[in-house]
Amino acid sequence: MSLDLLHEREKERAADAVKINNGRKPQFGDHMRNPWAGEINPHRDGYFVRARRVTGKFNPGLWYQMTDKKGQFWEIEGKYAIFIDHLEGVK
Numbered sequence: 001m002s003l004d005l006l007h008e009r010e011k012e013r014a015a016d017a018v019k020i021n022n023g024r025k026p027q028f029g030d031h032m033r034n035p036w037a038g039e040i041n042p043h044r045d046g047y048f049v050r051a052r053r054v055t056g057k058f059n060p061g062l063w064y065q066m067t068d069k070k071g072q073f074w075e076i077e078g079k080y081a082i083f084i085d086h087l088e089g090v091k
Contacts, residue, residue, distance in 0.1 A: 029047055034080065046067055
């Protein structure tokens, strides 16, 4: 995949997140999805813990700390995270 295509896809995913989230800001315990993670990735879906803003050269921006409610924690880039509580009843 070329770098231009990757940047285009990043913009599309960020725009999709803005549309899906509709201005909603995450609160503790919100069920969210990292759209970059594959179906079998255990860190695809998680529960929001907190947000932090990173400044500097490496990975600047808004990051969300997530948990699986079983003791594991990880971070995802906040601009791509989407709420999935509306999908809870759909399987």
